[in-house]
Amino acid sequence: MIKNMKFQAHRFSTAPMMDWTDRHCRSLHRVLSSQALLYTEMVTSGAVVHGDRDKLLGYDPGQHPVALQLGGSDPVELAQAARIAEDFGYDEVNLNVGCPSDRVQSGRFGACLMREPDLVAECMAAIKDAVQVPATVKCRIGVDDQDPEDSLFTLVDRCAAAGIETFVVHARKAWLQGLSPKENRDIPPLDYDLVYRLKRERPGLTIAINGGVPSVDAALEHLAKGVDGVMLGRAAYHEAGLLGQVDRRVFGLDVDDVDSFQAVERYKPYLARELAAGTHLAAMSRHMLGLFHGLPGARAWRRILTVEGVKAGAGLDVVDRALEAVRVALASREERSVPAAE
Structure with missing residues (x-):
């Protein structure tokens, strides 16, 4: 399943969303789609290493394939947390390089790490070396006054040099000063073309696109542009019924939709x-x-x-x-x- 997951599960996934994509939410999403890759809420590496692991990481085995998203910037601690995640049976370990909240910034992880591509690459190398399951990155195209063409490609290239093959790109900048986390989901303009270009110029990498995708129709339009996968966030939560179309329309299975x-x-x-x-x-x-x-x-x-x-x-x-x-x-x-x- 792991080898196939790179090429299939990332074709459609549900986004990690704080306070939303908990274990109960993921079990609901799984009954709607047998194929979509489901992500946890972000959990900090420190919480995984030092906290109540059963409470933080426990899930129903019917949720596979399921990925754990980690937040952190300490390579050693992230490697520890990744090993724990693998022991819990997670199919992927993903690093959050996109969350713009104040709490995340103060902890030196999330979107602010777009400014530190070498550190991200070091973290990803540590995670990759620690586990057999895929290690992946979810990022923005940049933060604040960064040039997205430079910041995105630099981050991806540094991580790729460390052996990372899969990236989920939220096609917006994050403004760490002046916008709330909610505003950062809507106000910065989307630049889908930059993500399409990333895939064209780095064809050996698996690139999934995220941000402002409202429907399965829109997901199929993105896939037609050449990216390997699409991640839905709020639409998959607030209009969960649309997930019932995914197995047939996105994965091409000969099945009826789940109403x-x-x-x-x-x-x-x-x-x-x-x-x-x-x-x-x-x-x-x-x-x-x-x-x-x-x-x-x-x-x-x-x-x-x-x-x-x-x-x-x-x-x-x-x-x-x-x-x-x-x-x-x-x-x-x-x-x-x-x-x-x-």
Whole structure:
């Protein structure tokens, strides 16, 4: 699986998103797509080495292929964390060179490392030497007043010289002063052409593109431009149902799409296991709110899960009531669309 993963799983992946892509979210995304590469939230190397590993790194084995994203800039500590990740069964270790938050900057990791390509290459060499699974980089095209053509190509070339083959590029600069992390996801202009050029001029590398990709249609357009893969972030979370098209449309499998009703039914066994283990329904149902985006009943679905899902003892019956509300709304729309008999 590891060898094939370089060429296939990176074709479509879901982005690492703090507070969103936790283990419950990833299990939901997996029932929608059997092929997409799923990323964890970023975890600092120090937390992995010194913290509660089971809590930080534990996940359902059905999530494979799944990648751990690390934050850090100490090569020795990153190598330790990577070995721990491999022992936990992760299929890839990814280094965050793109997060622009103040906390990340103060810790000398994330997007600010775009200014230190030699250090990033040293970190990646340490990770690569420590594990057998792929070591990859997720980066921006630059920060602040950097020239993106110089900063991106320099970072990639230094890491490639250290033996790194796979890069996920968020096609925006990060402005470390003056913009919030949220603004950094929207305000800096996208430069997709620079990422396409990176792939053309470094054809031996695996290059995936990220940033502002709203749909599977848009992902396919990027792939047609020659990049090896596309990573979806907020769209994959807020409109999770679109992931049900990925196996057929992106990976070319001869399968039916997974609709949102099927996804809920496939997710229920996981919900039941976690509820029995003491996990609160709201910790899982919050990731389901976008499943019926744009459909009749979506508002009722969100309201029932949000209001009733947080109550003590909330269980699968809450999910069933929310599903029924969607079914009723859909049936009502269909009835209204049927022409009256003459």
